Amino acid sequence: MNMLKYVAATALLLLAAHGAFAQDPGSGGPLPGTPTAVPIDGGASLLLAGGAAYALRRLHQRRSR
Numbered sequence: 001m002n003m004l005k006y007v008a009a010t011a012l013l014l015l016a017a018h019g020a021f022a023q024d025p026g027s028g029g030p031l032p033g034t035p036t037a038v039p040i041d042g043g044a045s046l047l048l049a050g051g052a053a054y055a056l057r058r059l060h061q062r063r064s065r
Helices: 002-018 041-063
Strands: none
Touching: 002 041
16 A cells, blocks of 8 residues: 555656646747637546546455455
């Protein structure tokens, strides 16, 4: 169980580091009226990682009975 905590903490830190990259101060963002793409990879990857961890936990609980 301790190893799972270390793996989860490491994965969380790696995912959080990805969000540290920001726009350049001079870019100013999109112009008004320009359609923008919404990235869903950050939230989706967190949900997938959480679902995988939950599934592994449930499988481990079933096998230990």
